[in-house]
Amino acid sequence: MELKVSEFSKTILTHQLTPTGPLPAVLDPDGVYPYQSFCETSTRPVLKKYDMIKLENAYLSVIICPDLGGKVYSIFHKESGREILYVPDVIRASRILPRFSFVAGGIEVSFPISHTPSQNEIVCCDIHKGNDRIYVAVGEREIKYGMQWTVEYSLGQHDRFITQRTVFKNPTQEAHPWMSWSNAAVPAFEDTEFHFPGGTVLMHSDALKTIDWESEGPTANRDIRMMTGYFWLNPDVNAFGCYSCSNKTGLYHTGEREQVPGIKLWSYGCGRDLDWAYAHALKKQPYLEIQAGPIIDQSVRKQLPPGQVHQHTEYWFPTDKKMDIRKLKVPEVNLRDISEIPLFSFARKNEVEVWQSLVGAYEKTNVSGIPVPPDVEDGVWPPGGLPNLGAAFEWVIECDRSAGASIWQLYYGVWLLAENRIDEGIRMLSESGLDMACAVLGRVYFRNGKFRKAASCYDSLGDEAFKNHPQVVVERDRALAEIGPETLKKRMYWLDEVNALDDDFIIERRVDMLIDLELFDEARALLLETGFQKVHQRYERKKLWERLCFGTNRAVEPYPANLGEDGLAKFGTYREFDEK
Secondary structure, eight states, rough: OOEEEEEEEEEEEEEEEEEEOOOOOOTTOOOOOOOOEEEOSEEEEEEEEEEEEEOOSSSSEEEEEEGTTTTTEEEEEEETEESOOOSEEEEEBBBOOOTTTTSSSSSSEOOOOSSTTTTTOOEEEEEEEESSEEEEEEEEEEEOOEEEEEEEEEETTOOEEEEEEEEEOOOOOOOEEOOOOEEEEEEOTTTEEEEOOOOOEEESSEEEEEEEEESSSSSSSSGSSOOEEESSSSSSSSSEEEETTTTTTEEEEEOOOOOOOOOEEEEEOOOTHHHHHHTSSSSSEEEEEEEESSSSSSTTOEEEEETOEEEEEEEEESSSSSOOOOTTOOOOOOOOOOGSOOOOOOOHHHHHHHHHHHHHHHHHHHHHGOOOOOOOGGHHHOSOOOTTTTHHHHHHHHHOOOOTTTHHHHHHHHHHHHHOOOOHHHHHHHHOHHHHHHHHHHHHHHHTTOOOHHHHHHHHHHHHHHHTTTTHHHHHHHHHHHHHHHGGHHHHHHHHTTTOOOOOOHHHHHHHHHHTTHHHHHHHHHHHOOOOOOOOTTTHHHHHHHHHHEEEOOOOOOOOGGBBBBOOOSSSOOSSOOOO
């Protein structure tokens, strides 16, 4: 069959996401600035079209979706007539950092932090046809630091594998931290066998410990009882994969050790945590993940200096037969020169257009070219890595001494906080005086332990809708709770103002208040009767459960499943800021 590429659209059931709120994610442990965070996934999906690109030869059909962060959506093994990847046939996000909007399935590459913030966003793409190979490059210039990432997938005329090259570049004037993992999701069955290297492995479940894989590791998925991740510290071979006997499908990976030393296996197991796997699905088919990367584990980040380019290459082998990882060699592939891989600009104009226009007006000293600032309700916050943006803010504020300067001061203040210029950010937000600026100041003071100043910021809010938004209600209540019992009456007032809302985070704060009032039976009943949405890597409800047990002089009972929080020990650099 002739090597070919085609483009088409596919309608997929999609569960919509609810943004956490109007406040920017700056200094927020549950967010990554300047992206929005999300707090809910709708229970009923809508129909939504996604653009797809199909690469095809006689052996494989590979579908890539630039509308879902550039992930490999599907790998169809033609000789067996079987799908290799986990394809849940629905876009159903669950609460996993950094944006609490992780969607399982396919192969995704993370950058510059674990679970790429643009995983579910449209990214740039480029198709290139060579003499005997077709390349599909996907990527963008991300808006946290302003670094560029491109993942190039290619398929040759006679290839029975997919070649993946990844390029990162830092075009800014400062070094930035980064991590990256290639994450492949495959269907999980009890008989899914793990074909991984020997050696010492860091095991991450309800505790962290090291094991010897050959003597202590699971041989198949049936051996894992709860959600568990495994990181190889000193593998004796740089290839790995898994194979499901009942499904007659497998996926294997290899690459040069000096480029991709990271190896990880993740499974929900076959016990109590299966419901977590179903949170992404249309039907109850669990999945597991096999991962590779240029870093050993997910607690480590590297630095990319200004102007530096990083690249690594890896290979995925879809199969209907078991493969011997000790015989799996790195293929010899004639690829185009690395300089021909495109590096993209910002992918989504709405995120950067106004800020680029502002910089353009500043550089030309064109006052008439100053753009209209975005409404704060739109959640379009100034990105990182955009040259001259700070100078442009100072210029536009100086140009406009009217009331209109307040919103520019707000945006500049938030940007300064994101740049870790805290004192300057506080000054600029204080000068702005807008409700949003006051609320952000409340967060800053809370993080600095100045709880009374934080509470006074929330007291100064004027807009009724803004004051009663759940995000503001929660942050206000946390500040009041830190002050002490003297604020209980005030806490009751504000929480009663929204007591008809069925909001997970407001309910958490009500339970916290009831415990402080020593109304333990009411707190326990409210905690147990609430069907919380599942959330990874967040443990507020477990803390509340422990406080209830201590308050009634009971030993800590097993955490109820309805709390919706996982049982993993804390590990990895998923948060930008520590929780207060």
